[in-house]
Amino acid sequence: MEIDRAIKGSEDTRLKTKYDNAIYVIQRALALYKFEEVAFSFNGGKDSTVLLHLLRAGYYLHKKKPDGSSGTPKNYDEKFPLRTIYFESPSAFPEINSFTYEAAETYGLQIEVIRLDFKSGLESLIKEKPTAAIFLGTRIGDPNAVGQEQFSPSSPGWPPFMRVNPILDWSYRDVWAFLLTCQVPYCSLYDQGYTSIGSIYDTVPNALLCIDDSSSSKENFKPAYKLIDGRLERAGRAKKCYPSACGDGSVISNGLTGVDSHQTGTLTASIISVGDEILFGTVEDQVGPSLCKKLHSIGWAVSRTAVVRNDIDSVAEEVERQKSSADMVFLFGGVGSLHSDVSMAGIAKAFGVRTAPDEEFEEYLRHLTGDQCTGDRNEMAQLPEGITELLHHEMLPVPLIKCQNVIILSATNVDELDKQWDCLIGSESSSSQLKLMAPFLSKHLSTALADVKIAQFVSQLCLEFPDIRIGCYRKSRMGPQIVSFVGKDHARMELAVKALRQKFHPEAFSDISRG
Numbered sequence: 001m002e003i004d005r006a007i008k009g010s011e012d013t014r015l016k017t018k019y020d021n022a023i024y025v026i027q028r029a030l031a032l033y034k035f036e037e038v039a040f041s042f043n044g045g046k047d048s049t050v051l052l053h054l055l056r057a058g059y060y061l062h063k064k065k066p067d068g069s070s071g072t073p074k075n076y077d078e079k080f081p082l083r084t085i086y087f088e089s090p091s092a093f094p095e096i097n098s099f100t101y102e103a104a105e106t107y108g109l110q111i112e113v114i115r116l117d118f119k120s121g122l123e124s125l126i127k128e129k130p131t132a133a134i135f136l137g138t139r140i141g142d143p144n145a146v147g148q149e150q151f152s153p154s155s156p157g158w159p160p161f162m163r164v165n166p167i168l169d170w171s172y173r174d175v176w177a178f179l180l181t182c183q184v185p186y187c188s189l190y191d192q193g194y195t196s197i198g199s200i201y202d203t204v205p206n207a208l209l210c211i212d213d214s215s216s217s218k219e220n221f222k223p224a225y226k227l228i229d230g231r232l233e234r235a236g237r238a239k240k241c242y243p244s245a246c247g248d249g250s251v252i253s254n255g256l257t258g259v260d261s262h263q264t265g266t267l268t269a270s271i272i273s274v275g276d277e278i279l280f281g282t283v284e285d286q287v288g289p290s291l292c293k294k295l296h297s298i299g300w301a302v303s304r305t306a307v308v309r310n311d312i313d314s315v316a317e318e319v320e321r322q323k324s325s326a327d328m329v330f331l332f333g334g335v336g337s338l339h340s341d342v343s344m345a346g347i348a349k350a351f352g353v354r355t356a357p358d359e360e361f362e363e364y365l366r367h368l369t370g371d372q373c374t375g376d377r378n379e380m381a382q383l384p385e386g387i388t389e390l391l392h393h394e395m396l397p398v399p400l401i402k403c404q405n406v407i408i409l410s411a412t413n414v415d416e417l418d419k420q421w422d423c424l425i426g427s428e429s430s431s432s433q434l435k436l437m438a439p440f441l442s443k444h445l446s447t448a449l450a451d452v453k454i455a456q457f458v459s460q461l462c463l464e465f466p467d468i469r470i471g472c473y474r475k476s477r478m479g480p481q482i483v484s485f486v487g488k489d490h491a492r493m494e495l496a497v498k499a500l501r502q503k504f505h506p507e508a509f510s511d512i513s514r515g
């Protein structure tokens with residue numbers, strides 16, 4: 001069987017391991033379910049093309065097994081009898097459509113074309129023909145892979161079947177290593193810079209593959225297999241950016257959070273520090289307060305800071321609460337390979353996913369520390385599966401980790417934080433994660449007036465100026481009261497200050513903003 005031969009003859013040990021695991025999953029599924037109740041969901045994309053050939057190899061090897069009743073299929077190359085479903089849509093690229101039909105012809109697939117949306121299509125499919133399991137080319141990193149395993153029952157609300165994902169743990173690199181090693185045909189769009197293909201309305205070639213050629217009037221792109229950073233494979237899929245972190249929910253073409261120094265409005269951040277030592281009072285947290293200042297300086301409002309114990313449930317509980325109420329959550333502490341380093345496990349629990357080894361991150365750690373870990377693997381490379389993005393920057397020896405809207409900082413002191421912060425906001429880097437918002441303005445007025453004298457009026461002022469944060473604090477019990485005004489609109493701030501001053505004696509408040 002040519003696929004099996006090509007992989008066995010290759011020197012790529014990682015690809016061989018991935019191949020063996022995928023074949024194992026396929027054979028398990030073929031042993032578990034009746035052959036006529038299994039289907040392959042094929043759409044001509046690169047992942048499903050990989051799966052097509054793995055299934056051909058898996059089917060061949062399954063039949064070849066000593067205990068297989070029917071022996072090796074004779075006319076194997078012509079016949080691949082697995083039921084194949086294709087959801088055809090008018091918004092599919094014509095190249096994808098024709099490749100799907102050509103592949104069906106070449107490999108003798110019995111294609112069942114469905115012209116309904118996925119859910120309704122699967123409902124009617126299952127009504128017509130019992131279908132217990134469906135093979136999919138879903139991979140970790142696909143938005144819909146979160147929480148999935150190699151065998152995952154369909155989601156609640158979907159018709160019942162087992163989703164079988166033999167290439168769930170394959171990376172972008174693995175997919176291309178397989179297609180190129182086996183020299184199988186793939187859809188021509190991948191040679192024109194497309195790296196992941198959705199509909200004609202939401203997919204463009206990946207800008208990271210654009211060839212810089214000013215002499216040509218037309219943009220040219222390198223083939224998909226030239227993309228170095230596989231996590232950016234969906235950069236050509238025009239997707240809405242994280243709605244709340246963008247503020248305006250605007251559509252951006254590359255899926256990364258853009259940086260715009262003139263954004264108005266406010267985004268909120270919350271900060272979680274993980275450390276028993278801070279709670280014991282043994283160590284003073286300096287990273288948290290410094291981060292507050294930094295966020296404030298780029299116009300972000302910090303809505304909460306919390307210190308939690310080095311304990312999975314404490315981290316999970318806090319992350320779960322903050323991830324939905326803040327635009328971005330920053331977490332530091334509890335990151336490493338010691339027993340107390342539970343932050344990653346806590347974050348995974350908050351998102352309802354498991355942790356799994358991240359090969360790329362492991363590679364970075366290996367460069368940094370060599371092969372010093374005592375166990376089988378470096379525990380630090382166990383990251384929440386399917387939701388993790390590595391934020392690279394040339395100044396960072398190891399990328400920062402981001403799980404959806406939670407950024408994990410490895411800084412343990414202010415100097416390290418300064419460096420990581422610069423990388424996060426550095427506009428020249430693709431890792432720019434934080435929009436620079438219009439800065440906050442502040443005014444501080446000092447008064448010797450007693451609290452009871454000003455209390456009622458300040459409360460009233462807060463109601464009149466909900467857009468200005470009006471606070472009162474003192475540096476000592478006997479010292480003056482300081483009233484602070486923080487906001488983004490200069491005119492509104494001045495109006496609030498004037499309203500306070502007018503209510504009392506002209507000398508009652510002195511401006512100490514610059515003091």
Ligand SMILES: Cc1cc2nc3c(=O)[nH]c(=O)nc-3n(C[C@H](O)[C@H](O)[C@H](O)COP(=O)(O)O)c2cc1C
Pocket residue numbers: 041118122134136142143144153154155158163197198
């Ligand atoms: C055969 C099949 C089964 C699916 N089962 C589920 C499911 O159980 N739950 C779900 O939320 N989505 C399911 N989907 C939808 C996929 O999660 C996803 O939306 C689809 O593959 C499109 O991916 P894309 O947005 O990356 O193009 C299924 C899709 C297919 C083709």
Ligand SMILES: Nc1ncnc2c1ncn2[C@@H]1O[C@H](COP(=O)(O)OP(=O)(O)OP(=O)(O)O)[C@@H](O)[C@H]1O
Pocket residue numbers: 041042043044045046047048049085086087088135136137138139142195196197198
């Ligand atoms: N229209 C469809 N018909 C049948 N199966 C589909 C369809 N769309 C998606 N699938 C299934 O979902 C899987 C994941 O889709 P996805 O778009 O992520 O991968 P792909 O199309 O194979 O590759 P690419 O990421 O390059 O687009 C596919 O491999 C296929 O099994």
Ligand SMILES: [Mg+2]
Pocket residue numbers: 045196197198
């Ligand atoms: Mg696709």
